[in-house]
Amino acid sequence: MEYETFEALYQRACERKGGEQALEAMLGKPKSADELKAIGDDRFLAEFSKKIFQSGFVWRVVEQKWPAFEECFFGFDIDKVLLMPDEMLERKAANPDIIRNFNKVKTIRDNALMIDTVRKQHGSFGHFIADWPGNNIIGLWEYLKKHGARLGGNTGPYALRFVGKDTFLLSQDVESYLRAYNLIEGGLTSKRNLQAIQQYFNQLAAQSGRSLQELSRIIAFSVGDNITQQ
Known part of the structure; x- marks a missing residue:
């Protein structure tokens, strides 16, 4: 399956959240090892x-x-x-x-x-x-x-x-995105779906060098009802 690239995700999230600087301020960083x-x-x-x-x-x-x-x-x-x-x-x-x-x-x-x-x-x-x-x-x-x-x-x-461990979260916005792009079907936390989600995040991480936390928030900010008025 051809997934959406990080660049497409990031650009849409920037547009929705008021620009690159505003988006970056919302992402946060996980703790180091x-x-x-x-x-x-x-x-x-x-x-x-x-x-x-x-x-x-x-x-x-x-x-x-x-x-x-x-x-x-x-x-x-x-x-x-x-x-x-x-x-x-x-x-x-x-x-x-x-x-x-x-x-x-x-x-x-x-x-x-x-x-x-x-x-x-x-x-x-x-x-x-x-x-x-x-x-x-x-x-x-x-x-x-x-x-x-x-x-x-x-x-x-x-x-x-x-606690600061780098992880993505399966929030409502992230789930909506995954379903909209047919990355998952059926129960959100089935073994098959979790493996598909991990694979997609690994792909995005390889493309971008970003943490799972940043990627999770970028996805969430790229969809849903959390648009910042510009």
């Missing part, structure tokens, strides 16, 4: 947990309550969280200062266990994340879904984006 390796394991657990609580909820409310989460769960210290018995998790889940959802609270310990397993093998979770190749970012998504708790769908990818 060294910056990712410097992130503490607790911060990965915090971001995974935040995105789990934000899933299906008002993000702003979660942000407002997040200092209470940090205090309640010992700053997401992996070793301390792993020592929490079920009874303590139940008490924490009843705390009115946080969002009282026991099923989501339980994922904090579950994901701490995943991070602990990885850090024993790789030195730190940050090293594991930094070393994962961008040309198979869907493989990292699958790892988080399989070995973590409630990190499937968009939750894991959004957590990776917010």
Whole structure:
């Protein structure tokens, strides 16, 4: 299949967002490998947990309550969280200062266990994340879904984006683009579709030298209802 080139995408996004300078200001940059390796394991657990609580909820409310989460769960210290018995998790889940959802609270310990397993093998979770190749970012998504708790769908990818790992996101605008250009059909996250999406992003990256994050945003800004008035 003949896909749209990066140049065509980029030019349309520039036209829609008010020019090249305006577009570039919106793209942002992922963290470098060294910056990712410097992130503490607790911060990965915090971001995974935040995105789990934000899933299906008002993000702003979660942000407002997040200092209470940090205090309640010992700053997401992996070793301390792993020592929490079920009874303590139940008490924490009843705390009115946080969002009282026991099923989501339980994922904090579950994901701490995943991070602990990885850090024993790789030195730190940050090293594991930094070393994962961008040309198979869907493989990292699958790892988080399989070995973590409630990190499937968009939750894991959004957590990776917010912590600084280079990843594309399957937002509504990106999905609309992929379907409009017949890059995918059927379920968005089928194995076949994910492989096709990764292949397309790899092709765009080879053409442009851009990060997956930049490419994802360029695609989103090239379609949809987010036109900036000029």
